[in-house]
Amino acid sequence: MTRVKVGVLALQGDVREHVRALAEAGAEGVAVRRPEELAAVHALVIPGGESTTMWKLATAFDLLEPLRLRIKEGLPAYGSCAGMIMLADRIEGGVEGQETLGGIDMVVRRNAFGRQVDSFEADLDFAGRPVRAVFIRAPWVESVGHDVEVLARAGDRIVAVRQGPLLATSFHPELTGDARVHSYFVEMVREL
Ligand code: GLN
Numbered sequence: 001m002t003r004v005k006v007g008v009l010a011l012q013g014d015v016r017e018h019v020r021a022l023a024e025a026g027a028e029g030v031a032v033r034r035p036e037e038l039a040a041v042h043a044l045v046i047p048g049g050e051s052t053t054m055w056k057l058a059t060a061f062d063l064l065e066p067l068r069l070r071i072k073e074g075l076p077a078y079g080s081c082a083g084m085i086m087l088a089d090r091i092e093g094g095v096e097g098q099e100t101l102g103g104i105d106m107v108v109r110r111n112a113f114g115r116q117v118d119s120f121e122a123d124l125d126f127a128g129r130p131v132r133a134v135f136i137r138a139p140w141v142e143s144v145g146h147d148v149e150v151l152a153r154a155g156d157r158i159v160a161v162r163q164g165p166l167l168a169t170s171f172h173p174e175l176t177g178d179a180r181v182h183s184y185f186v187e188m189v190r191e192l
Contacts, residue, residue, distance in 0.1 A: 020174070058101075113170075133172075
């Protein structure tokens with residue numbers, strides 16, 4: 001694979017920032033809003049934003065099932081914040097009936113770090129790389145299954161995980177101008 005084409009789910013959330021970080025990581029980021037666009041990418045980023053809105057829009061745009069199917073077929077995907085919630089098999093603190101795409105065997109708690117005013121930044125070790133992490137009404141991972149690798153913690157809370165081709169972070173690396181997490185993802189996609 002020469003140039004990796006990574007879709008950024010563009011229903012809602014900070015799409016442009018991910019496209020920019022992907023370019024810095026040497027990949028081509030393209031917005032994905034329709035099933036045909038999803039079919040044309042090698043990998044997918046699910047941005048931060050609001051998971052309840054993303055779920056409703058994915059349903060309205062007929063993307064929920066195509067997304068689930070491609071993830072089941074092994075599409076590499078990276079979810080940040082709301083995107084982490086979307087990739088969780090199970091969530092706590094969701095709204096009535098809230099569905100996810102699933103794929104990572106974990107329980108994620110929405111808004112676990114508190115409300116908007118409780119947003120914060122921290123220096124983390126992410127898979128052996130130093131990363132400045134921005135948390136905005138961020139979820140954390142309550143528990144993980146055997147096949148899930150923990151890549152980062154903030155204090156004793158799990159904030160980054162990987163299961164096979166799926167990567168998720170509670171924080172927003174796309175907002176810091178530091179493309180290390182995106183580079184990790186692009187390398188992952190190249191190796192798969
Ligand atoms: N709290 C949001 C949600 O539940 C996530 C916040 C974010 O992506 N910054 O979807």
